[in-house]
Amino acid sequence: MTYQKPNFRHPLAPTNNLGLSRREYEGALSTLCAGCGHDSISNAIITACFENSIEPHKVAKLSGIGCSSKTPTYFLGNSHGFNTVHGRMPSVTTGANMANRDLTYIGVSGDGDSASIGLGQFAHVVRRNLNMLYIVENNGCYGLTKGQNSATTDLGSISKSGNANKFSPIDLCNLSMQLGATFVARSFSGDKDQLVPLIKAAMSHRGFAFIDVISPCVTFNNNPGSKKSYDFVREHQEATSNIDFVPMQQEITTQYDAGTTQEVTLHDGSVIHLHKPIDGFDIHNPRTAMRAMKDHQERDEILTGLLYVDTDPVDLHDVINTNSKPLNSLTKEELCPGNKTLQSINESLR
């Protein structure tokens, strides 16, 4: 790893629609192991936010505990971040989102953080359809405590110590679809061509967007026999389709062969292009995705890409009908009913 971040930047580094260079989206230097998949995900988040011209300070990044949850320090240094407690990022993000609906929320979690200690919070944030991007950096092991199996470790996967996992894994994509998630994708940290457009699309989705990113642990789970190693995932990955994301403001320029490409328009007018989809796959039907995932799993393959999207989701604010003005910006005049009302309440209590 590098110990110092170089200050040098090319003076002609490209800028986005806001006039910001990619540098403005970077964070502190990562302290994760060299080659960690999580760093590639941080990079994909930086690229996605830069290319989508998102104002960095309008993003709040939250995480739980674990290697994955350290990463919000390594991207978007101009955003507020919150490293909460183990498995509880979803509830803190729920409160934060209730307080200010105008920010974009990125929650970063890991397989231990979401599938074990935080499975309850994960399930309930899905149910609430909280407007956020929820990324699980899934390496199938507990990295920060030195490589114990996690709840997403595949059956029969062999850990570094040579033991095969005997317990059936929890598939968070499958679970989230059962619970009513409105945007579900799976990707691979080593596949930025797929991951970056998925993150961009997820951030445009107005509701709960979940991406399970398989992210090999180079230190504890990259050995032969592991089903979350770089080699294994590269060899066994199949995408539901190739994906391309066009934000709302941007003109669609690329041409696709008719018949092989499907357009999905999101709530904010941005468009996802899915080309060369696998046979019989319907992006709007969670049942096809769940079946396809199961089929792939039985063949020891990993189905990646966009699995399901609801283009007209109803998020928690819509459900409870909160003011469109962020609650944290309401003034005392808007919040406090005043003494006259209080005196009439007193009167009703005599």
Add this chain to the structure above:
Amino acid sequence: MSKVIKVNNTSSERNSASISGINEFVVKFANINGTGSASANNMFAKAVFRMGLPISPKNIFPSNIQGLPTWYEVRVSEKGYLARRDGIDIMVAMNPQSLAGDVASVLPGGYLLYDSTKTIDLRLVRNDITYIGLPLTDICRREYKDARQRQLFKNIIYVGALAALLDIDFTVLTGLVSDQFKGKEKLIAPNIHALELGYQYANKNFSCPLSIRIEKRDLVGDKILIDGNSASGLGAVYGGATVVGWYPITPSTSVIEAFEKYAKRLRIDPGTGAINYATVQAEDEIAAIGIVIGGAWNGARSFTATSGPGVSLMGEFLGLAYFAEIPVVLVDVQRAGPSTGMPTRTQQSDITAAAYSSHGDTKHVLLFPSTPKECFDMTADAFDLAERLQTPVMVMSDLDLGMNDHMSEPFEWDDDRAYDRGKVLSAEQLDELSANGKKFGRYLDVDNDGICYRTFPGAHPDKGSFFTRGSSRDPYAVYTEDGAEYVANMERLIRKFETAKEYVPKPEQKLAGKRASKRGVIYYGTSAAATEEAIDLLKEKGINLDGLRVRAFPFNKDVEDFIEKHDTVFVVEQNRDAQLRSMLINELEVSPKQLPKVLNYDGSPITAACICENILEQLTEKEAC
């Protein structure tokens, strides 16, 4: 023949000398839960209140929804004593299941009202109390066809009978019915009819009023009757709470229900009808406090309400909020613990668990309300205090205060009062800071009071962002495991706790005489009414105790001074381990011998008699030594 008599003339036919009492007595209603008795009993209590008399009603109920015994006790006291008092003057015995115990609990010379449709079990007949039989089931069978109505109106009929027996102005009752059913006018006439049935039956068959009775007074002034939980919920509305995370738990649930009830009416955006608050019923208490922390971190006033088991579950998060300096507000409506304990019985037993909740070195600010007015004020103030101190603030109510109606001073709100958001830097202030060549540091103690400046997410495009974490950091919020940085931060947090002493409410002193006594008594929360009554009772016996009602933790200077000025200071609490006393000993370095404990923790609200007895016993022992 049965000795049970129909009291045609209470003065001549009673079995022994009846208690006489005007405006000083206790009525207890024994009912079965789920039979609709609560609203009838409330109506009785409120009628006495409207007769101008101080009252204190208490629900005594099991952790059950239907079928088990439940009681409602009303103490009437023109002297203004509002604590629970042992000994029942009038028992309204409507539950055969608990009848034996109910008969036994009546004071000699007292009265027992029962449903005389069925003959009373002879084994339950005492010679020293008067039995008043009302054929309630018969009357209801005659008057109503519907089974539910027969059950509900039975309760209203005995209230009518009590009005005649105790000389309650009937128009007060009719007024109450009209108020209660405002908007449901169809229900007014049948309820008044039921009251009349009881009133007329009693007047016709007994010589009313009894030797125990009500005389109209003007002793309640502008006071109100409300439960502490409703007051806390309303206080949160006035205090500007917008984000609420919660999980149902007795006895705190009604805090949130009250918040929602008032907010639904008072927090609607006039233009759109959208709501200006968000309540999220979470999956557990852990998530509830997580939601509150997230909301508060993001600049919304946020709160939760829970009870002991919830506080335990919230422990890890409370440590995070303390260390990450997030202003959360928590209303803890305490119940008997540990574990599930007695969920519908009262105690003050979360004090140390709340004060030092979480791992590592943590200390939290606690407020101790004694009345609904204080529940309202302290809940509203807790938001100012939490934001000013950037730390969790817990309002330590309990089941007795939270779920029973109490006579209270009316609520007041100063319309000129601004919300104290504490040290928050705006975009302009951040620009100004950098224009002056200064760098924003989230944990930089600029004012040397331990309280640093914070910023809200999204405040400024390129200034003021920081990373919040529960692990150690330097003054600029950068992660560090450097021991010296860690210690400096922990020292600053304790400096902040010292600062808190100036901001938390001061204790209330009640001196026994002009000159300070050598002995004092410290109490807090719902032990106040009983202790203050005990101070009066002891004074009659020539024992002068100066009282100090502690209203907050950390203890401010006044508490320290009070203990210093008295040789002996009794500490009255409703828990086994004398929790506040332990904190006084620890925090103020007082000798344990100076602070004898006076405890009651059987789940019932503490009484003045219990306190007196305990103190007298300890004083006698001391003299004997």
